[in-house]
Amino acid sequence: MIPISDLIEQLRSRGARRVALQFPAGLAREAPGTSAALRDAGFEVIVSGDACYGGCDLALDALAYADVLVHFGHAPVEERPDVVYEPVRIDFDLSVLESVVPLLKARRIGLVTTIQHVHLLDGVAAFLREHGVEAVVAAGDGRTPVPGQVLGCNFAAARATGADEILFVGTGVFHPIGIRLSTRARVVALDPFTGQAGVVDADRLVRRRAALMEKARDAANYGIILSSRSGQRRLDLARRLVGLSEKAFLVVMREVSPDALLDLGFEAYVNTACPRLAYDDQVRFPVPVLAPPEFEILCGARSLDDYTIDEYLAP
Incomplete structure (x- = not known):
């Protein structure tokens, strides 16, 4: 699945000696075999054991111990000279x-x-x-x-x-x-x-999100979540959302978890980190977590007819 020989050639061309490896959940079991192959080729190997949520979530901390980080499974989201992206190809008939x-x-x-x-x-x-x-x-x-x-x-x-x-x-x-x-x-x-x-029918999702917006409408305060992960940081958007309501405050987080949201005590949140958090994980969260377009609707900055999904687009 992973083209080891091509990867070894890439790493040698960069003059790398110490290599950090980062795998998403679906490829994590490739870590032992890939590590062994690279060590046999003469590299010192360290594996990032933290959760990986995509190409936007680079294990930059691991670069403190390595010359190059190899990120498996995704195409580049942010280009860096010390990061090698290794997308994995999967065929079908x-x-x-x-x-x-x-x-x-x-x-x-x-x-x-x-x-x-x-x-x-x-x-x-x-x-x-x-x-x-x-x-x-x-x-x-x-x-x-x-x-x-x-x-x-x-x-x-x-x-x-x-x-x-x-x-x-x-x-x-x-x-x-x-x-x-x-x-x-x-x-x-x-x-x-x-x-x-x-x-594809998106109506069910839209109805669910509309109900969530109504639940959040009368919140006494809103935490505007700003991610500290390098590829998920949308500071300009977060600041603009804070400016829409006197009840909104900026909250910087690395890991957006139910316990963390509960401990902070805001009655509702707006997510500017990974857009999928608001949609995929809402059932886990103790209070409403809105997407930016939904908060704009609540604040009158966008019409309900203009409802759209949150996207992280290139500048």
Whole structure:
């Protein structure tokens, strides 16, 4: 899964002797084998054991013990000379696309996926072309450097297609729902491993979030969460949100946890850290945690009709 020989060549070309390794949860079990291979190649190896939430969450502390940090599983979000990004490619059988063709209404669609599958997009587009569908793959912004790549917090590549219908190839429901809210396009999602395909409905999420906004409306105070993680820090946004309400105060956090929010005592929070926290983890939080566009709606700075998903876009 991990191209060790290519990685060794990269590290040697940089003159690295001590190497720190960082793995997301899905690749963490690759740590022992990768460490052994690099040590056999002559490198001193240290593994970051902290949780990793994406390419935005670099284990920069580990660089105190190493010349280079190797971050596995994600494309670059922030470029640094002392960080090597090693995205992991995951293949699937293109015949799985047979199940999605009948669901596509447009003859010209946008095509997006996650970094694990972007190397297959040319093949996916060719398959669709054979079935009478033109697939447009577009570049996103600086946080999604590979054409056709979307993140759970960035759907710029989907918007850039300009298509009224978009096909997302990947697992999970969050990415396609985000694409739907971000683009207003008709979105079809295909799980390339199960072959399950369907049209995405974001209404349930919007209803849930609207109820949460109402719950937070009469809060006596709001903590505006600012992340101290290097790739999740949106200081300008956090300051702007504080300026929308006299009841809002800036709160700097590295780990946004239920206990920490409870201990701080604010009646509601607004999350400017990883956008997915507000959506994925709300059931764990003791009080409402709003996304920035939702707080803007509460403060009258945005209309409810202009509801959208929170994204972390390149400057």
